[in-house]
Amino acid sequence: MSTLTDRKAGHPRRRSVILAAAFVACVTGLAHAGPVSPLLASDGTRPDPSAPLVRVRDSATGRSLPAQAELQSLARADAVRQGALPSSGARLAQVAHGAYQLSVSAPGYHPLSMPLQVDGTAALPVTLWLQPQRPSVEAERRALRAVECGVCAIVSGHVYDRDSGRPLPGLRIRSERGGSATTDRDGAFELVLHASPHTTTDAEALPETTSLVIEGGGYRQALRNLALYQDSHDLILDLAPGGSPPADFGHVQLQAGTAPARAALAGAPAVAAIEAERVATDRHQALDPDDPDTVAMARELAAQAATLPVPGSIRVGTNCSGRSCTGVSVYALEDYVGRGLDDEWIASWRAASLAAGAIAYRSYGAYHVANPVNSQYDICSSTSCQVFQPGSVTATVAAAAATRGVVLTRDGQSIAFSEYSAENNAWDDPSDGLSCSNPDLSCGNGRNGSPRNGWPCLSDPVGTGRGCFGHGRGMSQWGTQRWAANHGRDWLWITNHYFNNSNQPGGMRNAFLANLATATTMLDNFENGVGRFGTGPTYSGSTVGISTASTAMRTCSVRHGGTCSLHVRLVDDPGSSAAWAVRLLSGVGTPAANAPLPRPGSIGFWVYAGGSGMSVAVGIDDSDGTERSISRAIPANSWTYVSWSLADAGQWNAWAGGNGAITAANVTLDAIWLYHANTSWDINLYIDDVQLRH
Numbered sequence: 001m002s003t004l005t006d007r008k009a010g011h012p013r014r015r016s017v018i019l020a021a022a023f024v025a026c027v028t029g030l031a032h033a034g035p036v037s038p039l040l041a042s043d044g045t046r047p048d049p050s051a052p053l054v055r056v057r058d059s060a061t062g063r064s065l066p067a068q069a070e071l072q073s074l075a076r077a078d079a080v081r082q083g084a085l086p087s088s089g090a091r092l093a094q095v096a097h098g099a100y101q102l103s104v105s106a107p108g109y110h111p112l113s114m115p116l117q118v119d120g121t122a123a124l125p126v127t128l129w130l131q132p133q134r135p136s137v138e139a140e141r142r143a144l145r146a147v148e149c150g151v152c153a154i155v156s157g158h159v160y161d162r163d164s165g166r167p168l169p170g171l172r173i174r175s176e177r178g179g180s181a182t183t184d185r186d187g188a189f190e191l192v193l194h195a196s197p198h199t200t201t202d203a204e205a206l207p208e209t210t211s212l213v214i215e216g217g218g219y220r221q222a223l224r225n226l227a228l229y230q231d232s233h234d235l236i237l238d239l240a241p242g243g244s245p246p247a248d249f250g251h252v253q254l255q256a257g258t259a260p261a262r263a264a265l266a267g268a269p270a271v272a273a274i275e276a277e278r279v280a281t282d283r284h285q286a287l288d289p290d291d292p293d294t295v296a297m298a299r300e301l302a303a304q305a306a307t308l309p310v311p312g313s314i315r316v317g318t319n320c321s322g323r324s325c326t327g328v329s330v331y332a333l334e335d336y337v338g339r340g341l342d343d344e345w346i347a348s349w350r351a352a353s354l355a356a357g358a359i360a361y362r363s364y365g366a367y368h369v370a371n372p373v374n375s376q377y378d379i380c381s382s383t384s385c386q387v388f389q390p391g392s393v394t395a396t397v398a399a400a401a402a403t404r405g406v407v408l409t410r411d412g413q414s415i416a417f418s419e420y421s422a423e424n425n426a427w428d429d430p431s432d433g434l435s436c437s438n439p440d441l442s443c444g445n446g447r448n449g450s451p452r453n454g455w456p457c458l459s460d461p462v463g464t465g466r467g468c469f470g471h472g473r474g475m476s477q478w479g480t481q482r483w484a485a486n487h488g489r490d491w492l493w494i495t496n497h498y499f500n501n502s503n504q505p506g507g508m509r510n511a512f513l514a515n516l517a518t519a520t521t522m523l524d525n526f527e528n529g530v531g532r533f534g535t536g537p538t539y540s541g542s543t544v545g546i547s548t549a550s551t552a553m554r555t556c557s558v559r560h561g562g563t564c565s566l567h568v569r570l571v572d573d574p575g576s577s578a579a580w581a582v583r584l585l586s587g588v589g590t591p592a593a594n595a596p597l598p599r600p601g602s603i604g605f606w607v608y609a610g611g612s613g614m615s616v617a618v619g620i621d622d623s624d625g626t627e628r629s630i631s632r633a634i635p636a637n638s639w640t641y642v643s644w645s646l647a648d649a650g651q652w653n654a655w656a657g658g659n660g661a662i663t664a665a666n667v668t669l670d671a672i673w674l675y676h677a678n679t680s681w682d683i684n685l686y687i688d689d690v691q692l693r694h
Helices: 015-027 138-149 259-267 269-281 292-303 333-343 351-370 394-402 477-487 491-500
Strands: 053-058 067-073 080-085 098-105 112-118 126-130 152-161 172-175 180-182 188-194 209-216 219-227 232-239 313-321 324-332 407-409 447-450 455-459 512-514 520-524 551-555 565-570 580-585 602-609 615-622 625-629 640-645 652-656 666-676 683-693
Touching: 053 080, 053 098, 098 126, 112 126, 112 313, 112 324, 138 152, 138 188, 138 232, 138 394, 152 209, 152 219, 172 188, 180 188, 219 232, 292 512, 313 333, 313 351, 324 333, 333 351, 333 394, 351 394, 351 407, 351 477, 351 491, 477 491, 491 512, 491 640, 565 580, 565 666, 602 615, 615 640, 625 666, 666 683
Parallel strands: 053 126, 126 324, 152 232
Antiparallel strands: 067 080, 067 098, 098 112, 152 188, 172 180, 172 209, 209 219, 313 324, 407 512, 447 455, 520 683, 551 565, 565 683, 580 666, 602 640, 602 683, 615 625, 615 666, 625 652
């Protein structure tokens, strides 16, 4: 039986106190003493069409949950209602028009709250998806089985009746590839399918797809174009009795390259209006190089990441046509990112690509919590906002967890409007017969941007020759995969590359990372000398191609952070035709002279090259010898942060007695390696802030 508690305050309270009380009530189980009154219309009171039908579900399985609910007025401290919400859901009883906070909780789940505006207009049905306090390990186990299989994709999920929420046992799920499964008493199923090996080895490969048919007991639905990953792909499916229309699970990235999709992106009036709104949203935060305040702000944000509050929940419009939606789903923000990222990024992409995507996806969602689409939901689940479906893939859930809370900001106080699109290369391929959705193509092939919309041109060679079907603003989704897969860039580098031009901000490309949880241990910042880099570039017998005239000295005329850096001048050896390979030793190459680097963590530094064609690497003294990292190319004439994960064997090669992986719990930095093709020109490099992030 639902109950309502009426609290009468002896004096008015401030709004912050009310919100705090509402939050405490939610966390403590919504227990209040006082007179009993109905909360829900199902208890015999008159229903209010401007108050929503409310339902609570498990965000991991989709199971309907009974819950405790509280409705707190944001205007009156004494206007608090409480009640038990049945698993079938119920409509709230009539309440006075105004702003409210609706909170729900259930044993074993994290509580969840949402703002609710009651203003006389018909309210959309609301489903609050509670996140279990103890996440199930089944998805991770399925993902491991898929990896061990080598060519397996595991599709699992739960199937429910759309109206009642009850699980549907005994339904048969068939794949066009021949596999089948039957739902158990909880409506759960698991289907093991096989995919071609190239989808996991080719960085440019699109995932294969399959179609499923679910039928039995008077229910039937076809699922089309479901992506197959070497992973665990979990679905939550609601079926209508008598048959449901086919559901298209075609990934937005698989659809984006088609002519109809590109035409829709470029030409639909409604989409064009939305695009114009997006462009104008926060142009006032663009960096003006003639404005000392915006320049100073960018320098401050680049030097030390800001700390910003991140919203706890997000209201997602569902069943949307454009931005017009017929339902609302409420998720914890991090749950939303983990479950939605695979709908925008391809879940088989590299971990660094997915992590960079998680930051853009989270920032985009959090921005809309502060700037909602309308009074009933913050963001839509269609391509008019960012795509979201309630299922999940293990890899993208992990990417969200790895970057938990990290967002982008332009002012250090608010979360940035983090735009992204599939291919941002500002060049329309004349031979593909498809139109680019970016009308501003002034940047040219191999460069991203839309200068007339505030986004300056960005050199992005991984997009060269790729006809764009993006708007040129912010992050290139395919670019994140190419930088990660083909160049070994981590998510920090990728995100900074697209959103602030690797700390060379301009215009709207001036968003910086906030809430970085990594701790940094500075190894050498060259503020008081050369630190551990006291030997010349030719000191090591492993160095080839340069002459003894090469030098490494502290300079305070060029630096990234602080006041000084290490200036390395490389001079060609005219008696050698070998490509340059310079082993710039740290601590004279002696492990005892270097600081220990604990795993896990990443070793990195800022580098500026006064010429093109340079690449860099590091050597690590491990317990069994010295490992050398893969090399990373660096652009000319800009500061670039490069780093290598000590825990990722794919970033290391055996060198002197090593085994190609960092295995010891503590290791040390042996050297920074500098590479260039043989040339007669001197090249000047600057290195700053050699550090361990962990």
